[in-house]
Amino acid sequence: MGRSWWGWGLDEEAVQGQEARELERAVRSFLPEADLTVHDAPAVGSLGLARPRVVVPESLAHVCSVAPVERVAHARGKALRDVVRNLEGVVGPVPDVVAFPEGEADLERLLDWCSGANLAVIAYGGGSSVVGGVEPRVGEGFAGVVTVDLSRMRRVLEVDAVSGAASVQAGVLGPDLEGQLRPHGWSLRHFPQSFEFSSLGGWLATRAGGHFATGPTRIDAMVESLRVVTPAGVAESARVPSSGAGPSPDGVFLGSEGTLGVITQAWMQLRERPRWRSQTSVVFDRFFDGVAAVRALARSGLEPANCRLLDAAEALINAGTSVRGGLLVVGLESADHPQEAAMERVVALCADHGGRVGRVRHSDEAGGGGGREERSARWRSAFVRMPYQRDALVRRSVLVETFETACTWGALEGLHARVVAAAQEAIGQVCGGQGVVTCRLTHAYRDGAAPYFGVYAQGRWGSMVEQWDEIKARVSSAIAECGGTITHHHAVGRDHMRWYAGERPGVFAAGMGALKREVDPAGVLNPGVLWPAGAG
Amino acid sequence: MGRSWWGWGLDEEAVQGQEARELERAVRSFLPEADLTVHDAPAVGSLGLARPRVVVPESLAHVCSVAPVERVAHARGKALRDVVRNLEGVVGPVPDVVAFPEGEADLERLLDWCSGANLAVIAYGGGSSVVGGVEPRVGEGFAGVVTVDLSRMRRVLEVDAVSGAASVQAGVLGPDLEGQLRPHGWSLRHFPQSFEFSSLGGWLATRAGGHFATGPTRIDAMVESLRVVTPAGVAESARVPSSGAGPSPDGVFLGSEGTLGVITQAWMQLRERPRWRSQTSVVFDRFFDGVAAVRALARSGLEPANCRLLDAAEALINAGTSVRGGLLVVGLESADHPQEAAMERVVALCADHGGRVGRVRHSDEAGGGGGREERSARWRSAFVRMPYQRDALVRRSVLVETFETACTWGALEGLHARVVAAAQEAIGQVCGGQGVVTCRLTHAYRDGAAPYFGVYAQGRWGSMVEQWDEIKARVSSAIAECGGTITHHHAVGRDHMRWYAGERPGVFAAGMGALKREVDPAGVLNPGVLWPAGAG
Structure with a gap:
């Protein structure tokens, strides 16, 4: 037992029994003819x-x-x-x-x-x-x-309580980090879906998107300074809240995906654990009414911590809720003051855009979110169960995968239509038509949003990689053609290189190639990722 | 008439008459022995x-x-x-x-x-x-x-009303930019003190700090994409609200101060003009009580647009207000909802830290800040008069200059004491003791703040540059020794190179030198700034 060598997380957490039966029943509802034979991992x-x-x-x-x-x-x-x-x-x-x-x-x-x-x-x-x-x-x-x-390398080395910051080794995983910070009364409040099995260094090296659906959310915004070991020496930036001295040194290493050095430590800006929370859900008859509401919320200055808009299929599959257009889950949190007044304005904005607002729940957890974390812990639990359920479905030959992007509000409707059509067409051709494409907005900005798509389709055991690769190639090209980035928060790696090469400016790539040759003269760091093959 | 060749702004706006007499009287109050003979600029x-x-x-x-x-x-x-x-x-x-x-x-x-x-x-x-x-x-x-x-190259090329963004040529000055955006109902809301005579391209190339005292304030946060002409070709980044694909291409050019290319255009995120404003001022008996209040405000999530803490000398000289410890000028603004409730919390937080809160003013400018801009226009007018007054004082042999930094909250008290002492000591030695050092906090973050210092001292005509250079060298070294950056928002240029070289990681500098050689092979772009002399 312990970490699974072949799939997500811990062996002992794998889906089984009642959870497996419910999952199979759910799949049957939209893939009635699927062969759900369970495939086991071979022995190493x-x-x-x-x-x-x-x-x-x-x-x-x-x-x-x-x-x-x-x-x-x-x-x-x-x-x-x-x-x-x-x-x-x-x-x-x-x-x-x-x-x-x-x-x-x-x-x-x-x-x-x-x-x-x-x-x-x-x-x-x-x-x-x-x-x-x-x-x-x-x-x-x-x-x-x-x-x-x-x-x-997983220790919190120092907590600066006055500044609200900690020096942390990069190898620490999410729960361990939060566990080490909790006795000091602080939290990083960075909770990507991979939280349980992703590390601070990984978040930094891939510019991970996190907890906050609006306002600054990317891990970049929480960095005071980085320490990076490169073949050419150690680079450590000055620890200041903000500097205007030249291009940001951290900006070169954030998102460098192990190609320029290994991030070993960072001083991270922390937050108090929230005490007040207000949350509700809002139903829209048209998905793009919900989009308009999210756009208004992103510009309102209310900065909802949660502001996830699910389309009808996503709402049904992942929230068990039947809606015609969209379901918006919206939540405010604060360590400083109650959120009732702000939530009133959230409700009004949603109603202005045709939303039917559900029950509003307020909570006040004096002491900073100790016991009262329970409800959100349950939600987080469902959220973190998803990768386990994905594995259970994959073992039953279901193609379950996601892709994501970000684009301006002006580009969103066209991109959404084109990408969903491309995905549906691809599913039709490679999976014989049985499948569902879902969409949610995970992060919203003043000027645009990050749509996150899910694909659930009937795979053929033995051909699933080729099936997915074909779908993925088509949707990626559709995204690029419609003004989306190849990734909002999943990074480039090797699989996105083709589209990344078309997205980034060529002069920038040439310059970064020269920078890489300087800091990694032997060209050994994560070859094939980000920079041209000959760059190292 | 027109732009002054020797000093700030327009010739016809120079200080004269009553304004000049008041300025002289003010100077006499703290530099009683100063020789205020007026020196005129020579003919070109x-x-x-x-x-x-x-x-x-x-x-x-x-x-x-x-x-x-x-x-x-x-x-x-x-x-x-x-x-x-x-x-x-x-x-x-x-x-x-x-x-x-x-x-x-x-x-x-x-x-x-x-x-x-x-x-x-x-x-x-x-x-x-x-x-x-x-x-x-x-x-x-x-x-x-x-x-x-x-x-x-000063035109707004396109306004995307759905996304709330504009494509703008880099040479446009602040007022011209706002004038072109106003008919569309938008604003960049970036108002550095240099607003009247600084350009979008300059703000981007120096990573300017702007209007907002808390929350994202640096021009970086408003950029969707940059277009940069380099000797190696044009680099244009993808126009998306946020991308996680590799290190940010914009991050390499933001703050590059003309050393890697010339920024010619940018897609900038815009804001609605605020309708609701709430403001007040708070008096503290101890400056560091005010600092604690600002720290609490910066962490509160209330995100005051204005949150400037002036020490006693700064309050006297620049606000005409006599206080023992500090004067906090705090203001909230919103295009979406009234700020009364948020201001109540601001007031409570300030009172918690020993502040005596003055009259709170709320305003509601239906229509988005058209005519009601008057009061803030007056304040902005006083703010933008400062450089003219600086010139008038300089012509009278008064050393009037500023320096600034940013550091963590934990480092602030030590840095403040050490830097003020270094400045006072330097003034004593190079100006015979007559002078004042002031401090204000201009920007506040969750983890630290940007203190901005003013020096007013009696200069000797003919030696003022050497006098200032000596003071500046000492305070810059004190800043570096106390954990401050050499600049929060004034950039590096040539004058900060000595300290910048000590602040940035050497591996980063070597890498960026290689990048520069790639994009500027002849090494002609702004030589002597940022990168080692031999880097080009």
């Missing part, structure tokens, strides 16, 4: 893993593993295509060595070794990439691959 | 300007000027040391040519010419730099200097 010993191509130097042996289960568990992220290939026993590129540095000294020695021996280095946090970011598809020309798992 | 013709070292190609002649008044007017920014040297008739490095491109085609030809002929290129927006950012101290090794004034 049966995979026929090749032996490591490299010998670990004596001085690093104590922090390195060549155990087959570590190597396969670190070979892929957690996308549908990763889980399917694992279940099928399809072995692709696998790291030769998995290293677990205890500190920067170990990490520096690892980078020296890899730079000198021409070994690709893949920094690994929680391993929750859904874009091939940690998969050792590094191309020819490397003598081997060393995946560097930061999980032993 | 008397400066003995050297002839341009270069001949403008025929094809660019129509957008280039070698007129002496253009060359001297573009030779410096608007810091004390710039104005003093101009008034003294001290000629330093002057551009050989001032170019006024009408569009990108002109600009590209200019960059080609300069790259080919080894001419340094200095991008020039409003010319309000106070850090030597536009001064052609480019070192040896260039055949000449071409300053590129973007003022003819």
Whole structure:
């Protein structure tokens, strides 16, 4: 038992019994003809893993593993295509060595070794990439691959209570981080869906989007300073709340996905745990009435922490609610003052846009959200169950996957129509028509929003990766053609490279390629990700 | 008449008559022995300007000027040391040519010419730099200097009303930009003190801090995409509200101060003009009680648009108010809902920290702040008069200058004490003791604040630049030693290079040097700023 080598999370948390039966019944409602035979993961010993191509130097042996289960568990992220290939026993590129540095000294020695021996280095946090970011598809020309798992660098090193900030090692996973901060009365309040099995370093290296649906939400906004170990030395930015001195040094490393260095520590801005919460849900007969309401909320200055608009299919599948157009789940939170007045204005804005507002709930948790976290804990629990349920469905040959983007409000309606049509058409062709495409808005800005799409379709065991890749390629091209970014918060990795290359400015890419050659002269850091193959 | 070649703004707006007499009386109150003889600027013709070292190609002649008044007017920014040297008739490095491109085609030809002929290129927006950012101290090794004034590229090209965003040419000055946006019902709401004579491109290239005292305030937060002309080609980022695809391309060019390319256009996120405003002022007996109140406000989620804490000297000099510890000017604004309830909480928080809250004023300007802008227009008028008054004082040998930083709340009290002591000690030594050091907090974050210091001291005509440089060097080193950044919003330019070099990570500087060599292979863009001299 423990971490699953082939799928999400912990083996003992896998969907079974009653939960599995309910899931099957739900799938039957929209995929009546699906073959829901359950496929089991093969034993690691049966995979026929090749032996490591490299010998670990004596001085690093104590922090390195060549155990087959570590190597396969670190070979892929957690996308549908990763889980399917694992279940099928399809072995692709696998790291030769998995290293677990205890500190920067170990990490520096690892980078020296890899730079000198021409070994690709893949920094690994929680391993929750859904874009091939940690998969050792590094191309020819490397003598081997060393995946560097930061999980032993997981301590909160210092809490500055006056400033409301903490120095944290990058390998810490979400719950562990919050657990270490709680006794000090602080929280990072960054809760991506991957929260349980993603790390601070991973959030920073992929510019993760988080808890807040409006206002500053990206992990970038919470960074005071970064410490990054590169083959050319350690880069540590000044710890200040905001500086106007030149381009932001942190801005170069945020989102660099392990290609420019390994983020080892960060000073992060913290928040008090919220005491007052107000929440409600709003039903719209037309999805784009809901969109207009969300746009008004994003511009209102009310900054709802939660402001998720689900379309009818999403509401049915993920909230068990039947609506004609959309369901908006909206919540305010504050550590400073009650939210009743603000919620009144939220309600009025939603009604102005044709929404039927449900019961409004207010709560006041004196003491800062200790016991009263229960309800949101239950919601979070459902939220974090989703990846387990995804795995259960995948084992039953259901294609369950998501893709996401962000675009301006002006582009949204056209993008939504075009992308949904592209997805439906692709499902029709590769899955014989049985499938559903859902949409929700996960984050909203003054000038646009991040739509998040779900696909549930009948797969064919043995062809599911090809089926998904075909759907994904078509929707990605549709997104690009309609003015969306290839990713709002899932990063680029290897799977988004084709569209990323078209999205970023060429002059910027050339400049960053030169920067990479300077900080990673041997070109060993996560080859194939972000920068042109020859850039290293 | 028109733009002053030697000082701030318009000749016809210079301080005179009653305003001048009041200013002199105010100075006498704290510099009783000052010699307030008024020094006049010399005629441009008397400066003995050297002839341009270069001949403008025929094809660019129509957008280039070698007129002496253009060359001297573009030779410096608007810091004390710039104005003093101009008034003294001290000629330093002057551009050989001032170019006024009408569009990108002109600009590209200019960059080609300069790259080919080894001419340094200095991008020039409003010319309000106070850090030597536009001064052609480019070192040896260039055949000449071409300053590129973007003022003819000043149009709002497109307004996207659905998304609330506009495509704007970079050369537009503040009032012109707001004037073009007003008929569409939108505002950028970016009002630095230099507003009247600074440009969008300048704000972007220096990561300007703006109107909002709390919450996102830096111009960075309002950018959807940038278009930058570099010697290696045009870089234009995708226009999306937020993307997680790799490091932000805009982040590389924001704050690049003309060293990596010339920003020509940007899609900017806009705001509705506020309708509801609530404001008050709060008196504190101890400055650091006021600091604690500002910290609480910055963490409250109330996001006051104005939240400026003045110390006693600053309150006396700039607000005519006598207080023992501090005066907090706090204001809320919204285009969506009244601010009474939020202001009640502001008042309570201030009272909790020992503040005595003055009269609270609420206003409701139906129609979005048309006529009712009057009061804030008056305040803005006083605010924008300050640079004119600075010039009037400088002409009377008063050392009037500011410096600023940002640091964490935890570092603030120590930094404040040390920096004020360093400034006082320096004034004692270089000005014979007559002088005042003031402090205000201009911007506040959850984790820290931006203190802004003013120096008013008795100068000696003929030695004022050396006097200020000595004070500035000492306070800058004190700031660096106490954990402050060398600049929160004045940029680096040439004058902050010594401290910037110590603040930024060396690995980052090396990487950015490589990036610069890629996008500016001839090394002609604003040499001497940001990147090591040999980087180009």
